[in-house]
Amino acid sequence: MIEALSGIFTAFGLSASAGLNAYLPLLVVALTARFTELIALGPPYDLLTNGWVIAVIVILLGIEFLADKIAAVDTANDILQTFVRPTAGAILFAASNTVISDIHPVLAMICGLIVAGGIHATKATVRPVVTGTSGGLLNPAVSTAEDVTALVLTVVSILIPLL
Secondary structure, three states, rough: OHHHHHHHHHHHHHHHHHHOOOOHHHHHHHHHHOOOOOOOOOOOHHHOOHHHHHHHHHHHHHHHHHOOOOOHHHHHHHHHHHOOOHHHHHHHHHHHHOOOOOHHHHHHHHHHHHHHHHHHHHHHHHHHHHHHOOOOOOOOHHHHHHHHHHHHHHHHHHOOOOO
């Protein structure tokens, strides 16, 4: 019972963090699965542990990290990420399905899409307001806070999901 609850909280936490930053939780999960025994990704999600896939995630994370800090560019980035963040959330929720084995993979993906999509929609709605009211001066600080939140949520979701 506790293991099932832990798996559910992990899945929701990872997909929620993907709504803030698609690549950060993907990278943390990929590296954790590759180099530790904390996460065991089943097929086809074990592809995330491939060195080339990790390299692509790192490059995309770098691009997203910079783009999200620049006024106006962040809005364009959020438009592009409208498809990426919910997809990452779906992948992460479904990849967590190795623990939550009673959930159909399609249902898991739908849950991940909804969670990450909702977080992304909130972010994409609030960020233009921040840009407009601060003239873009607060964008780096807000973006950094989002990245830190995504990282902390990802780590907590993996290490202590019942918190």
